[in-house]
Amino acid sequence: MISSLNISVEAGEILAVVGASGSGKSLLAHAILGILPSNAKVSGTIKFNGEILTSARQEALRGREIALVPQSVNYLDPLMRVGKQVRTSVKKGNEAKAQREVFERYRLKSDVDKMYPFQLSGGMARRTLLSTAMVSGARVIIADEPTPGLDPAVINEALNHFRDVADNGNAVMLITHDIESALKIADKIAVLYAGSTVEVAPANNFTGNGEKLRHPYSKGLWRALPQNEFIPIPGSQPHPSTLPSGCLFEPRCVKATLECTKAQPVMRELRNGIVRCIHAT
Amino acid sequence: MQLEAKNIGFRYDNGPWLFQGINFILKPREIVGLTGVSGRGKTTFCKILAGLEKPVEGSITLNRKELHRNGYHPVQLIYQNPEKAVNPRWKMEKILNEGWKPDEELLTSLGIEKEWLMRWPNELSGGELQRFCVARALGPNTRFLIADEMTTMLDAITQAQIWQAVLEIFKKREMGIVVVSHEAKLIQRLCHRVIEINSL
Ligand SMILES: Nc1ncnc2c1ncn2[C@@H]1O[C@H](COP(=O)(O)OP(=O)(O)OP(=O)(O)O)[C@@H](O)[C@H]1O
Ligand code: SF4
Ligand SMILES: [Mg+2]
Helix, strand or coil, X not given: CCCCCCCCCCXXXXXXXXXXXXXXXXXXXXXXXXXXXXXXXXXXXXXECCEECCHHHHHHHECCCEEEECCCHHHCCCCCCHHHHHHCCCCCCCHHHHHHHHHHHCCCXXXXXXXXXXXXXXXXXXXXXXXXXXXXXXXXXXXXXXXXXXXXXXXXXXXXXXXXXXXXXXXXXXXXXXXXXXXXXXCEEEEEECCEEEEEEEHHHCCCCCCCCCCHHHHHHXXXXXXXCCCCXXXXXXXXXXXXXXXXXXXXXXXXXXXXXXXXXXXXXXXCEEECCCCCC | CCEEEEEEEECCCCCCCCEEEEEEEECCCEEEEEECCCCCCHHHHHHHHCCCCCCXXXXXXXXXXXXXXXXXXXXXXXXXXXXXXXXXXXXXXHHHCXXXXXXXXXXXXXXXXXXXXXXXXXXXXXXXXXXXXXXXXXXXXXXXXXXECCCCCCCHHHHXXXXXXXXXXXXXXXXXXXXXXXCHHHHHHHCCEEEEHHHC
């Protein structure tokens, strides 16, 4: 379902991954953590500290060195009180103190400690998931849509928290469609479409009418924001089973030429970023 | 035609009151933003407006008449998580045509592909599924639409696509819409007025 994906994130850095809903952002996170369903086929390599991540190493590192903030609130254990769920993720130091502190930070009052997941509103459940990863002390945090449905104050708290974690020499991969939030903290932004990376750009390229961006899809995504033009690109992303043979964006691209239908463009360097489009300048 | 919430009070079992004495009127041709901190009861209030939850106190009326839960409901609610709003054992075609038969034009403007109709819900992404939930909710008898974080899980292009399609129907049919969103920019773009649930 995802193919031709190349991205990297370094210690001290925040990489935001944005893109179409259903473009494989969660699958990417799950591939790194080694928690893909058994019918998934994986090729290519994932390296951590320069060494290839085997499934045995993934398992050893999961929750310790690499932590996930999952997208679905269904990842909470329905039968365990949420305070306890967060305490069991603390690997070093005082569990109760760490749990209370992180809940405090995310404005979850002490009566929430004893609640079960079904008693939480959407936003409360998401803050609990965030807390679980943040107390783990992991060196790589992969957050899969951590902010939808949260209040602005809590979003800012979470974003600052991610920045602190990165500034302390850790790496953060923030998967989100909240581009505005991502821009506040990310160093670079990867844009995904139909399972492949179409562009990786410095965060400051997302400005104006998108003229600094490289790929037509990235430009369209930027312009569709409600604070920009709020104008969509017609059509929809191709399904993994019916991918076009040429450029995956060709059926919706106004710049497409005959050449675009011949082969999937390769990723190339362009203006301090990378892009998968033969006509990008 | 107006949707009116009068003196609404709600609490779960014997818990504390989530809210009490809420008064709210929604008129046709009006888009109202509803904001408030997480957990404050926005979703609960939306369910009450759409007749999916009974208020503990107060009443919901449409044109000053109490609403009844039989037949097609004129107040339709769209949730944040479409996976929870569709029957997993039905194909998309059946789900889509459950209440009415959406026309080609609507399907195109929502970006629904023909080929998706033969799929099961779990074979579609959240964004693809949400387009179906929107189409399904926009039947000819829908007077009011309650969009509770309708596009929160979607990318900006899909969000703009769904909202542009909804706005077109909103103009044609003179509907009223409530928008719940934490995204200030979206509320600003869409709404004629904005209310905070605490201030109701
Ligand atoms: N089944 C339930 N039993 C007990 N309490 C519940 C139940 N469902 C929700 N609540 C509580 O009711 C309150 C309001 O929930 P609601 O889902 O309406 O909030 P909301 O304003 O929509 O929040 P969010 O912005 O996070 O979606 C929350 O404090 C929640 O804990
Ligand atoms: S390669 Fe061609 S079709 Fe693909 S994005 Fe570039 S211009 Fe558009
Ligand atoms: Mg809610």
